Amino acid sequence: GAGVSQSPSNKVTEKGKDVELRCDPISGHTALYWYRQSLGQGLEFLIYFQGNSAPDKSGLPSDRFSAERTGGSVSTLTIQRTQQEDSAVYLCASSRVVTSGRDEQYFGPGTRLTVT
Amino acid sequence: SQQGEEDPQALSIQEGENATMNCSYKTSINNLQWYRQNSGRGLVHLILIRSNEREKHSGRLRVTLDTSKKSSSLLITASRAADTASYFCATDGRSAGTYKYIFGTGTRLKVLA
Numbered sequence: 001g002a003g004v005s006q007s008p009s010n011k012v013t014e015k016g017k018d019v020e021l022r023c024d025p026i027s028g029h030t031a032l033y034w035y036r037q038s039l040g041q042g043l044e045f046l047i048y049f050q051g052n053s054a055p056d057k058s059g060l061p062s063d064r065f066s067a068e069r070t071g072g073s074v075s076t077l078t079i080q081r082t083q084q085e086d087s088a089v090y091l092c093a094s095s096r097v098v099t100s101g102r103d104e105q106y107f108g109p110g111t112r113l114t115v116t
Numbered sequence: 117s118q119q120g121e122e123d124p125q126a127l128s129i130q131e132g133e134n135a136t137m138n139c140s141y142k143t144s145i146n147n148l149q150w151y152r153q154n155s156g157r158g159l160v161h162l163i164l165i166r167s168n169e170r171e172k173h174s175g176r177l178r179v180t181l182d183t184s185k186k187s188s189s190l191l192i193t194a195s196r197a198a199d200t201a202s203y204f205c206a207t208d209g210r211s212a213g214t215y216k217y218i219f220g221t222g223t224r225l226k227v228l229a
Binding site: 033035041042043044045048091093103104105106107108109110 | 219
């Protein structure tokens with residue numbers, strides 16, 4: 001079946017511009033996650049959506065970052081007034097949520113953001 | 117700082133040898149997962165072990181979990197060149213009042229043919 005898709009795959013933007021990154025999770029997955037991965041580094045948790053609950057925004061690095069999830073499906077991560085340190089690969093993942101806890105996450109291919 | 121810390125940071129072995137990677141974490145968890153990341157396939161889930169389990173096998177993979185030491189290990193037996201990748205552990209635990217997955221910084225494994 002279809003996996004997690006993200007768009008665009010690559011984005012080059014000028015410092016100070018706003019960008020929107022899109023994630024289409026696997027159909028039926030109620031949990032959606034955004035992560036950021038800098039070159040050669042691990043994954044940095046950004047935000048987590050679960051069903052209709054308020055999102056866990058505890059990982060967002062600044063108020064320039066925001067995310068929404070419409071209709072419990074597609075999610076958009078917005079970065080306002082981009083800075084060079086925002087350059088990274090932004091990964092989206094989705095999962096089921098089972099009664100025994102979280103299930104495995106399925107990752108999208110990521111969006112490589114370069115801020116010049 | 118990252119909850120999950122893998123060691124070693126990098127590991128280079130010959131094809132056919134076993135590779136062992138370790139992960140330590142800090143808070144209580146529901147489960148711990150191992151993921152692999154390489155340039156060709158992105159991040160892929162390998163195995164999940166729940167907090168009440170001590171060992172789990174999947175093909176050439178063996179994962180152990182010691183909740184008293186807050187540590188886990190991933191063993192890859194009879195390694196192949198295709199196992200070359202970065203391996204991350206991820207814990208689903210409570211931190212600052214919320215549950216979220218925390219990924220470690222990863223172990224870069226290189227398997228030499």
